Amino acid sequence: MKKRYLYPADYMADPSVHVFNNRIYIYPSHDWECDNTENDTGDQYVMKDYHVLSTDDPMEGEVVDHGKVLDLEDIKWHGRQLWDCDVAEKDGKYYMYFPMKDKNDVFRQGVAVADNPAGPFIPEPEPIHGSYSIDMAVLKDDDGSYYMYFGGLWGGQLQCYRDNVGIEDPAVNNNPDSKNLPHGNQPAIPSRMVKLSDDMLQYAEEPKPIVVVDAQGKPLAADDPHRFFEASWVHKYNGKYYFSYSTGDTHMLCYAIGDNPYGPFTYQGVILTPVVGWTTHHSIVEYKGKWYLFHHDSVPSGGKSWLRSLKVCQLEYDSNGKIQTIEGID
Ligand code: FUB
Numbered sequence: 001m002k003k004r005y006l007y008p009a010d011y012m013a014d015p016s017v018h019v020f021n022n023r024i025y026i027y028p029s030h031d032w033e034c035d036n037t038e039n040d041t042g043d044q045y046v047m048k049d050y051h052v053l054s055t056d057d058p059m060e061g062e063v064v065d066h067g068k069v070l071d072l073e074d075i076k077w078h079g080r081q082l083w084d085c086d087v088a089e090k091d092g093k094y095y096m097y098f099p100m101k102d103k104n105d106v107f108r109q110g111v112a113v114a115d116n117p118a119g120p121f122i123p124e125p126e127p128i129h130g131s132y133s134i135d136m137a138v139l140k141d142d143d144g145s146y147y148m149y150f151g152g153l154w155g156g157q158l159q160c161y162r163d164n165v166g167i168e169d170p171a172v173n174n175n176p177d178s179k180n181l182p183h184g185n186q187p188a189i190p191s192r193m194v195k196l197s198d199d200m201l202q203y204a205e206e207p208k209p210i211v212v213v214d215a216q217g218k219p220l221a222a223d224d225p226h227r228f229f230e231a232s233w234v235h236k237y238n239g240k241y242y243f244s245y246s247t248g249d250t251h252m253l254c255y256a257i258g259d260n261p262y263g264p265f266t267y268q269g270v271i272l273t274p275v276v277g278w279t280t281h282h283s284i285v286e287y288k289g290k291w292y293l294f295h296h297d298s299v300p301s302g303g304k305s306w307l308r309s310l311k312v313c314q315l316e317y318d319s320n321g322k323i324q325t326i327e328g329i330d
Pocket of ligand 1: 013014029045083084134135152230231279280281
């Protein structure tokens, strides 16, 4: 299968991709070299700004870097680590949703607003009320509703919350030894989703769990290698909702299908087998009648998991709507 490194000039990761004004816009994290020791908390991911990339042909066309569109220092409540962001358009305005640690080292979710898809994005003065954890992805549904999917384990701090209430200090409880992690055949910790308010700046409701169930309707267990870890994405295909995600420490991209944006979602299979590098993270988008998987790996940096490179390839469905598995290493 043909694959392309999209932007060899710099290390970027976690591509969230949308079609705006008939053009592909890529919203990645911007990886930086650092001296931090690599750990399960993710201290090696020290990102400090966002760039926007765009192209009119993901496999062959020129990829334009629109430059820095948001800097950590411009966000009033900043602590550190601008991780995976996403952008949604409503009524001609563009809303960037980004996770960042506040001054207490707790991940919160911010919003920044622009007049065009290439930014610059102006951050709101406060994080979204009641927000927590990382890796937000926004679906604009056909009825004009916007839904945000989010959450990530360990360094992403999701295990520190139950029913949207903190149960332990996220600045401490952010590694695989957490006592709040389920084990064995206990149900896995679910990702979350929430409808956005009409002004796109707040949650319109309490976040709800996204439950991934097996063919018998049983939630995937904590020891299932296909359970959710981070990197939510939702797209629609033939009227169905496809929820895809990273399995984290088992290094796959997997997916599940539901009949509505709230789920439940029934597990289907693997989209991408493990790549070079610890993390795997993606988005799926249709453009000019073809479907694409955007993701990252650490091949160009020689396997440094904190220096990742953007990649793209085509994605195919079979006649039953099943996504054909792509090899991460070939
Ligand atoms: O890029 C930092 C974190 O690594 C992301 O938020 C995760 O999804 C993983 O890719």
